[in-house]
Amino acid sequence: MSFKRRIPSNHANLPPGTRISPSSPSTALISTGIPSLDDILGGGLPLSCSLALLAPDNHSAYGELVQKYFVSQGIACGQQVCIVDDDGLLLARGCMWTSVGSSASSPPVNNDEDDGKSAQSDERIKIAWRYEKMKMFQTTVPSCNSSKDDYCHTFDLSSRIPESVVQDACDTNRLVILGVHADHDVKVSMTGLLGKIQDILSVSSETGLMRLCIPSLGSVQWGDVEPADVLYFLYSLRRLLRQYPHACASVGLAPHICSEAWGGHGWIHKVGWLTDAAISMSGFGANPSLVGLFPSHHGLVQIHKLPAPHTILPASDKYSTLRGLSSSAGANAGSGENNLAFRCTRKRLILETIHLDVEGGVTERRTTLSTNTISLDTGLINEVIDEHTNNKGRSRAALEVEFEKAVSVTADPLDSQPLASSQSAALDAATTTPKVKKPKKKVAFHSDRPDLYDF
Amino acid sequence: MQTFPPSDLVTDAGLILITDELPAPADFLLHRFLHIRIREVKQSSCIFLSVSEDFDRVKTVASKAALNLAQNAKIKFIDLVKGLEASTEKATANADARLRYIIRLLSSDISTMDAAEEQILVILDDIASLEWLGFSTLDLFRFSRALKALCLKYGAVLVIRHHILNASEPGHLFQLLLQLCSYHIEVRPLASGRSGAVSGELCLHPGPCEGEPRNRLLSRLTALQYRLTDGGAMFFNKGTSEGVL
Numbered sequence: 145m146s147f148k149r150r151i152p153s154n155h156a157n158l159p160p161g162t163r164i165s166p167s168s169p170s171t172a173l174i175s176t177g178i179p180s181l182d183d184i185l186g187g188g189l190p191l192s193c194s195l196a197l198l199a200p201d202n203h204s205a206y207g208e209l210v211q212k213y214f215v216s217q218g219i220a221c222g223q224q225v226c227i228v229d230d231d232g233l234l235l236a237r238g239c240m241w242t243s244v245g246s247s248a249s250s251p252p253v254n255n256d257e258d259d260g261k262s263a264q265s266d267e268r269i270k271i272a273w274r275y276e277k278m279k280m281f282q283t284t285v286p287s288c289n290s291s292k293d294d295y296c297h298t299f300d301l302s303s304r305i306p307e308s309v310v311q312d313a314c315d316t317n318r319l320v321i322l323g324v325h326a327d328h329d330v331k332v333s334m335t336g337l338l339g340k341i342q343d344i345l346s347v348s349s350e351t352g353l354m355r356l357c358i359p360s361l362g363s364v365q366w367g368d369v370e371p372a373d374v375l376y377f378l379y380s381l382r383r384l385l386r387q388y389p390h391a392c393a394s395v396g397l398a399p400h401i402c403s404e405a406w407g408g409h410g411w412i413h414k415v416g417w418l419t420d421a422a423i424s425m426s427g428f429g430a431n432p433s434l435v436g437l438f439p440s441h442h443g444l445v446q447i448h449k450l451p452a453p454h455t456i457l458p459a460s461d462k463y464s465t466l467r468g469l470s471s472s473a474g475a476n477a478g479s480g481e482n483n484l485a486f487r488c489t490r491k492r493l494i495l496e497t498i499h500l501d502v503e504g505g506v507t508e509r510r511t512t513l514s515t516n517t518i519s520l521d522t523g524l525i526n527e528v529i530d531e532h533t534n535n536k537g538r539s540r541a542a543l544e545v546e547f548e549k550a551v552s553v554t555a556d557p558l559d560s561q562p563l564a565s566s567q568s569a570a571l572d573a574a575t576t577t578p579k580v581k582k583p584k585k586k587v588a589f590h591s592d593r594p595d596l597y598d599f
Numbered sequence: 600m601q602t603f604p605p606s607d608l609v610t611d612a613g614l615i616l617i618t619d620e621l622p623a624p625a626d627f628l629l630h631r632f633l634h635i636r637i638r639e640v641k642q643s644s645c646i647f648l649s650v651s652e653d654f655d656r657v658k659t660v661a662s663k664a665a666l667n668l669a670q671n672a673k674i675k676f677i678d679l680v681k682g683l684e685a686s687t688e689k690a691t692a693n694a695d696a697r698l699r700y701i702i703r704l705l706s707s708d709i710s711t712m713d714a715a716e717e718q719i720l721v722i723l724d725d726i727a728s729l730e731w732l733g734f735s736t737l738d739l740f741r742f743s744r745a746l747k748a749l750c751l752k753y754g755a756v757l758v759i760r761h762h763i764l765n766a767s768e769p770g771h772l773f774q775l776l777l778q779l780c781s782y783h784i785e786v787r788p789l790a791s792g793r794s795g796a797v798s799g800e801l802c803l804h805p806g807p808c809e810g811e812p813r814n815r816l817l818s819r820l821t822a823l824q825y826r827l828t829d830g831g832a833m834f835f836n837k838g839t840s841e842g843v844l
Contacts, residue, residue, distance in 0.1 A: 167829060170659060375731050383680070386653045410764025413621045414731055417651070417762055448621060454659040456627045457827040461795070469795040481793045 159352050161221030163295050165190060167459035174223070174353065174392060175296035177213030180495035182296060183285045183466050184484070185421060185451060186459030191353060192389035193420035193451040194382050198412065200402035203429030206443060206486070207396040209493055210425070211359040212239045213299060214394045218355040219309060220297045224318050224348050228341065228358045230365045232321035236310050243300035243491075284496035285465055300491050320344060326367035334366075334373060338380050345388040356381075356393035362401040371407045371414075378418045395419070416448040423447055425486055438485060438498060445484035445495055466497060601823055601834040603801065604628070605814050608782065609635050610718065613808055614747045614757045616780035618773065622788035623799030625760060626652065627825075627832045629722055632758055633657070634664050634831075636720045637671060644673040644712045645720045646705065650680060650728045663830030673717070675708060679729075694734050698742040702749065709753050719755035721746070727762035730772055740775040747779055780806035782814070787822070798827040800837065 158164070158172065165171035165187055173188030176195075182188045189195050199207030216239040218225035227235055313319035322340055326333045341356065348354045361377065362369045378395065385391055397415070402424070404411045416422040427443035428434045434444075447467070450458035461469050468482040485498035608615065609632055619625035629652075636643050647657065654676040661668045668674055679701065686700035705721070712719050723746065730739055743759060750757040761776060763769045766787065777783060783804040789797055800822040805812040817823055825832040 168659075372731070372733055376733070379728065379732060386655075389655075409768075413762075413764050416621045417728065418731070454656060455663070455829045456630065456660055456831060457798075457829050461827070469793065480791065481795075 159223070161217070161223055161294055162191070162353065163188060165459050166463050167457070168454045171454050171459075172353075174221075174355065175217050176210070176394065177217030177296065177299060178210065178493055178495065179286070179296055180284050180466060180486075181210070181423075183464050184423070184445075184447065184460060184495060186461075186463055188295075189392050189394070189421065190451050190453045191392050192385045193453055194378070194385055194393040194395060195421040195423070195451070196378065196415050196419040197394065197396045198402040198415070198422065198424040199396065199427065200399055200424065201427030201429040201443065202399045204427040204442075206425050206427055206488065206493070207399070208235075208359055209488070211235070211357050211394060211396045213493065214355065215239050215357050216241060216299055216305060217297060218357075219305070219313050219319065220299075221294055222318065224320070224352065224354040225313070226320040226322055226341075226344055226348075226354060226356050228322045228324065228337070228356065229360065230323045230325070232323070232359075233310075233314075235359055236313075236319060236321070237305065237307065239305045239310075240299045240301050241303050241305040241309070242297050243303045283499075284494050298492075301488075301493070302491055324365050326365060328367065330367045330369055330373050331376070334377050338377070338384065341381070342384055342388075345384060345391050349388055349390055352390070354388075354391040356391060358393065358395040360398045361395050363398040366398075369401070371401075371411065374401060374407075375414055375418055378415065382419060412448060419449065420453065421451040422449040441485040441487045441496075441498060443486050444498070445486055447484070466495065468497070601836060603823055603825075603834045604632065604635070604784070604803075606635065606639060608803075608814055609720070610640055610756065611813075612756055613751060613781040614743075614759065614779055614806070615782045615784060616776050616806065617758060617760045617784045617786065618763045618769070619760070619786040620763050620766065620788055622793065623786050625784075625786040625801075626724070627827060628784065628786065628801070629724055629758065629760060630657065630660050630664075631831060632720065632722065633674070634661060634666055637666060637668075637673065640718055642717045643720065644715075644717045645675070645722065646708060646712075647674065647676045648679050648701075648705070648721065648723045649676065650723075650725055652724050660830055677704070677708075679723075680732075694738050695741070698734070698738055699745075702742070702745045705746070706749055709749060709755060713753040713755075719750070719753060721750055721755055721757045723757070723759045725760040725762060726772070726776070727760075736772045736775065739772060743776060744779060778807060781809035782806050782812070785819075787819075796826060797824050798832070800824045 162172045162174050165173050167186070172191045173182075173186075174191065175182050175188045176185070185195070197207050197210055199205075199210075212235065215225055215227060215236055219236075219239070220242065225236075227233075229235060310319065314321075322337070322344065324333075324337060326337075345354065345356075358381075362374055374397070381393055381395070385393060400406055402412075407414070412422070412424070424446040425443050426446065428438070428441075429443075438444075450460045452458040460467060463470065466482065466484060482497040483499075484495055486493060486495045488494075617625050617628055633645055633647070636645055647654075657676070658668045682701050682704060683697045686697040709719055709721070723743075726739055726743065730736065734742075746759075747757055749755075759776065759780075761773060763773060783806050785802045785804065786799055787801070788799050801817070801824075802819050802822045803814065803817040805816060822837055823834050824837050825834045
């Protein structure tokens with residue numbers, strides 16, 4: 145007698161590349177292609193849900209990158225993908241792909257190729273006994289290592305999708321490109337486009353699940369869109385997805401329409417209410433001070449809404465490790481959510497928790513107050529007596545310590561009085577409106593430079 | 600552990616305005632009204648006028664609360680936008696005319712229910728989306744006023760959900776709706792952001808149309824906090840744990 149292992153019926157019925165949501169057995173999830181984004185969404189994007197991705201930074205294309213991951217994952221799983229864009233084929237050809245030989249080995253999370261550290265040496269370090277049982281500090285979720293699991297493939301940004309794969313997908317109707325073809329009447333052309341999407345959805349309902357990708361809603365090809373048009377489109381798209389629950393959609397909003405300056409008061413909340421999931425990835429492109437504050441990340445992630453198609457509580461609240469809200473966290477029960485950020489390495493896009501540096505950082509040696517503090521007495525002179533005065537004839541060392549605005553120079557003991565008064569005048573002239581964060585802390589000894597104020 | 604809403608709020612009040620914000624949505628409260636009504640009130644029927652919510656979700660959430668809505672013929676689910684689109688095939692595409700069509704549709708439904716001597720609960724979810732989709736504030740105010748008059752005529756309880764975008768400037772439609780309501784339930788997120796243990800807090804304010812509020816009111820200082828679960832919410836007083844933590 146042989147005992148045959150019975151496959152649970154759930155698994156047999158699931159289309160490839162899907163998974164059952166941990167919080168609700170009637171919800172099927174698909175992967176967005178980025179494991180950390182899947183984690184934030186509660187395991188993946190549920191079918192019949194729409195995800196709105198806002199990327200307000202005009203100087204970068206992270207929103208489009210996420211859409212490419214979405215398309216690549218769909219093609220890799222053999223699912224149907226529909227790209228709603230005039231240049232959809234170009235987008236598909238620019239997608240990333242799994243690297244050659246990636247199924248054999250995939251790098252563990254902590255061993256980032258950019259770091260150059262090897263994980264092996266860490267294991268041999270003898271950790272203090274009370275910390276031995278703790279897990280290694282991880283800022284993100286590990287990518288899926290098993291090659292048998294086709295839920296989420298490990299894509300490599302340095303390898304492009306082979307043309308043959310794209311061609312094959314087009315030929316077998318698994319990749320459909322729908323042009324926007326907007327004309328002067330935006331509302332009418334949007335209604336027409338929604339009709340075409342509905343036709344595609346109804347045809348594909350027999351053949352399995354479908355991913356709709358709208359990479360840049362509101363961009364130039366859509367014509368002169370107004371906020372009301374965008375809201376109408378998002379709302380109608382969600383209604384269509386409810387009608388055809390085998391499909392889901394990922395909508396990227398064009399950068400200029402992601403801000404309240406364009407959409408009006410409460411714009412982002414409106415987008416959140418009219419979609420099932422809304423996430424912002426704000427790149428640091430326009431803001432150099434943030435680049436300095438978070439040097440190892442490329443932007444912040446804000447979660448506005450999470451999908452909960454069959455439950456009151458979004459699955460992400462209980463199951464997301466990145467957000468850290470689950471009450472099974474024990475000591476962390478009742479604590480707030482983790483701050484999230486993203487970074488784009490050479491090989492992948494990662495969303496992870498963000499932590500502020502130890503004050504001062506580990507690379508900078510500081511001898512005075514942190515430059516992030518706003519000195520209460522800017523305008524007064526801060527005299528710092530330095531031990532390393534360089535005696536060069538005039539026995540005066542020029543020590544330049546930069547605070548927010550205060551600049552101090554060691555006073556020459558001989559003529560301290562007139563120096564003090566002239567420097568106070570110079571300081572007053574030099575103070576400008578204080579910045580909140582100074583990007584770089586400098587402790588510099590300019591022993592060979594002449595004094596700033598040469599009187 | 601506390602319970603909310605108090606049962607006479609579900610049965611006797613006139614118009615209950617529920618406002619919420621994106622970090623703290625109030626859909627759990629609407630589902631709760633529905634469940635309490637179906638479970639506790641005999642001879643009761645409900646009309647769910649939906650703009651954003653879909654019936655599958657209502658059914659699934661109700662099944663988690665051990666209520667089988669598919670077999671329960673007492674609940675009628677009306678897709679408002681579908682009704683509005685259907686009305687454009689009639690005379691004019693005027694927004695006002697379309698909303699009047701919905702009122703006529705509803706009035707026939709309510710009158711049949713009333714003829715069967717049933718207590719009626721009407722839930723409108725939600726009115727803010729209609730405003731964002733292009734209906735003017737005036738049209739929506741008139742629509743809600745007409746709805747309220749209809750419900751008052753048949754002794755039905757009306758619950759309207761409205762989204763607030765900015766708590767300090769709630770908007771003109773909110774001010775108009777507030778004038779009509781008997782009770783205002785305000786669902787707010789915690790000021791300190793999202794937390795695992797507390798999902799938000801809710802307050803119960805009296806509205807101008809209720810002469811003597813019979814229920815225990817909850818001001819912002821004594822707000823009831825809640826925590827969402829898969830099928831609903833648990834309520835507890837601020838600062839207490841009461842079986843939640």
